[in-house]
Amino acid sequence: DKLHAFSYNVNRHKVYLGNIPLSSAKNLKKFGLKKNRYDTIREGTLIFNEILAFIGAESVITSSVGVREGVFLEQLLREDNLKFPYTINPSITSILDRFIPLDNIEKKQKSKLKIASKLYAKLQIDIKDEQRYESELLWAVKLSSIGKTLTIYKSHQHAFYIAMQELNYSFTHEQMLLISLLLRMHGKELLNKPLFQSFEPLLPQKKTLLWLSFIYTLTVFLHEASNSANIEFTYHNKTLLITSDRPLYLAKEKIKALEKPVPFAIIIEDESKVPKNKELGI
Numbered sequence: 001d002k003l004h005a006f007s008y009n010v011n012r013h014k015v016y017l018g019n020i021p022l023s024s025a026k027n028l029k030k031f032g033l034k035k036n037r038y039d040t041i042r043e044g045t046l047i048f049n050e051i052l053a054f055i056g057a058e059s060v061i062t063s064s065v066g067v068r069e070g071v072f073l074e075q076l077l078r079e080d081n082l083k084f085p086y087t088i089n090p091s092i093t094s095i096l097d098r099f100i101p102l103d104n105i106e107k108k109q110k111s112k113l114k115i116a117s118k119l120y121a122k123l124q125i126d127i128k129d130e131q132r133y134e135s136e137l138l139w140a141v142k143l144s145s146i147g148k149t150l151t152i153y154k155s156h157q158h159a160f161y162i163a164m165q166e167l168n169y170s171f172t173h174e175q176m177l178l179i180s181l182l183l184r185m186h187g188k189e190l191l192n193k194p195l196f197q198s199f200e201p202l203l204p205q206k207k208t209l210l211w212l213s214f215i216y217t218l219t220v221f222l223h224e225a226s227n228s229a230n231i232e233f234t235y236h237n238k239t240l241l242i243t244s245d246r247p248l249y250l251a252k253e254k255i256k257a258l259e260k261p262v263p264f265a266i267i268i269e270d271e272s273k274v275p276k277n278k279e280l281g282i
Helices: 011-019 026-031 041-055 067-076 090-098 100-105 109-122 134-142 155-166 173-184 193-202 206-226 249-257
Strands: 007-009 059-061 231-236 239-244 265-269
Touching (some): 090 134, 109 134, 109 206, 134 206, 173 193, 206 249, 249 265
Parallel strands (some): 239 265
């Protein structure tokens, strides 16, 4: 369980918060609190309730950042209006910095993001979500190789755990889960059903999640096999046409086995030439 960035509506929990200060020490166990909090929880909740009422708070976002971190950031960002630049997310940068060996290999990071963005836009005919989750999709695509730094075996699981623990700055619980769940996708299946059932209240609708997973997985397949190809998409009459100026033979079999959110055809038109090899005389 992750406390940082957890948010909740004050009115929805008003009765719960109001009953804690009025409870006896013996009855605190019914509130689901840790025993080591019993000595101060009633007084602390009373003060907390007074603060909420005084400022008229409608919602609360929790933070696991302490005073020391706050002082450090205040000094670090004092010339920048106490904010990181819009183009920099410290959590993403930190993850990529620690998994830089494979990040260096993926020199064409921008082309991978373009593939995902193009697909998301073209498939809006069926998705119809106004590209609401494009930021989360692109973050997941950007982090798609991080698990391989540890080992190629079950790398998608490693990526899921890394993202769940390390995505902190400027991410809500809903965003953390969506990005992590996309990273967890592997092979031909689009949905990990046990994980989806566990976190369903915080995730997009199943239909939307299937589409996002499809776009994420297809993007990874194409990028791994494209060799810096110029790839374009059209989607019409339930047919996704993928055109490439370079061979995509390594991706074709994977794409053929990939589950789809809804029934439609995928046609690949590429420059299907056998790679030249002087030693083989071709």
